[in-house]
Amino acid sequence: MxxxxxxxxxxxxxxxxxKILFIAKNALWDGSGSAEDGNHATYHVEMREVLKGLGLNLxxxxxxxxxxxxxxxxxxxxxxxxxxxxxxxxxxxxxxERAGIPYIGASPILxxxxxxxxxxxxxxxxxxxxxxxxxxxxxxxxxxxxxxPEGERFVIKxxxxxxxxxxxxxxxxxxxxxxxxxxxxxxxxxxxxxxxIGSDVEVPCVTLDEPVILPMMxxxxxxxxxxxxxQEKRDLVDRSQKYSLxxxxxxxxxxxxxxxxxxxxxxxxPFDYGRFEFRVNEETGEVTFLELNxxxxxxxxxVFGRAAALAGWTQEQLIETILATSLRRHGLMK
Numbered sequence: 374m375x376x377x378x379x380x381x382x383x384x385x386x387x388x389x390x391x392k393i394l395f396i397a398k399n400a401l402w403d404g405s406g407s408a409e410d411g412n413h414a415t416y417h418v419e420m421r422e423v424l425k426g427l428g429l430n431l432x433x434x435x436x437x438x439x440x441x442x443x444x445x446x447x448x449x450x451x452x453x454x455x456x457x458x459x460x461x462x463x464x465x466x467x468x469x470e471r472a473g474i475p476y477i478g479a480s481p482i483l484x485x486x487x488x489x490x491x492x493x494x495x496x497x498x499x500x501x502x503x504x505x506x507x508x509x510x511x512x513x514x515x516x517x518x519x520x521x522p523e524g525e526r527f528v529i530k531x532x533x534x535x536x537x538x539x540x541x542x543x544x545x546x547x548x549x550x551x552x553x554x555x556x557x558x559x560x561x562x563x564x565x566x567x568x569x570i571g572s573d574v575e576v577p578c579v580t581l582d583e584p585v586i587l588p589m590m591x592x593x594x595x596x597x598x599x600x601x602x603x604q605e606k607r608d609l610v611d612r613s614q615k616y617s618l619x620x621x622x623x624x625x626x627x628x629x630x631x632x633x634x635x636x637x638x639x640x641x642x643p644f645d646y647g648r649f650e651f652r653v654n655e656e657t658g659e660v661t662f663l664e665l666n667x668x669x670x671x672x673x674x675x676v677f678g679r680a681a682a683l684a685g686w687t688q689e690q691l692i693e694t695i696l697a698t699s700l701r702r703h704g705l706m707k
Contacts, residue, residue: 380690381694391705392430393429394431397452398414398435398452398455399416399417399435401433412674412675416671420692424692440472441468444472448700448703450476450696451477451478455538460488463485467481475705477645478644479667483644483667484667491564494507496637496640502636504662505652508566509563518546522566528543529542529564531556531563532562533562542600571652573650573651574651575592576589576634577648579694580646580698580702581694581698584635590618590680593616626660637662643702647667649665650665651663
């Protein structure tokens with residue numbers, strides 16, 4: 374485990390002076406009924422309450438429209454990522470750029486680079502980080518068998534999806550082609566890659582003066598050949614017997630993953646916070662880059678919150694540190 378620096382605090386003067394907007398899909402949810410996003414809605418409510426508890430001059434919203442016309446904010450915490458249309462994760466930072474308002478996270482073009490799994494894998498390959506072979510099938514482009522990598526089992530998924538939304542399993546070209554067609558019908562480009570046996574090691578990173586790796590976590594699967602689903606990741610079904618979220622304690626493999634992560638993050642700086650994901654075969658020691666997620670899930674019950682707790686931080690300290698770091702980077706706080 375890397376040495377973790379002390380968490381940061383926001384100046385009381387800055388808390389009073391700065392008008393901060395928190396925008397997320399479920400930011401105004403009252404907790405009643407069942408939200409379509411499962412635990413993601415619970416996460417947004419938790420974020421709202423943590424930010425309110427920090428004593429900020431805070432406005433809360435769940436729609437992009439608040440940023441359309443002369444928004445009177447000094448800073449934005451944008452979590453309105455999966456907004457129901459293609460590439461929606463780029464709109465909030467674009468609107469902030471249009472209005473000239475600083476915000477947490479990477480620039481729109483870097484958000485696009487990171488959320489496009491094909492481009493992120495290209496960046497990993499250029500950085501010398503191992504990743505599985507893949508093919509990208511853009512909507513409207515030919516779906517050619519010769520582009521497909523070799524393998525006995527394949528994963529097909531929307532190229533810009535999160536939490537395994539729209540993921541498919543296939544074993545031959547006919548089923549690969551059918552899965553690609555289904556992803557295109559969802560309005561997304563399709564990424565195809567061979568299935569890699571193993572469990573996912575998650576690498577949460579925050580930026581202090583430099584990016585810092587928080588304790589790594591592993592989604593250890595009872596069956597390393599199981600393909601995790603969106604329903605499992607959002608706790609919409611019982612997955613307690615299939616995998617567990619544990620600290621990753623293999624120091625030798627963790628050192629390699631940390632080295633890969635440092636190579637990768639240079640492509641995306643400044644990004645304030647993000648999570649890098651690797652598939653690890655604990656029997657063979659093989660490590661394969663999967664994807665990364667900037668402006669990722671910070672919920673206390675998921676990777677980031679659990680990793681922060683291992684580092685000795687409370688959930689409130691984690692959120693305040695990320696916010697303070699970005700405010701300082703944008704010159705809004707000493």
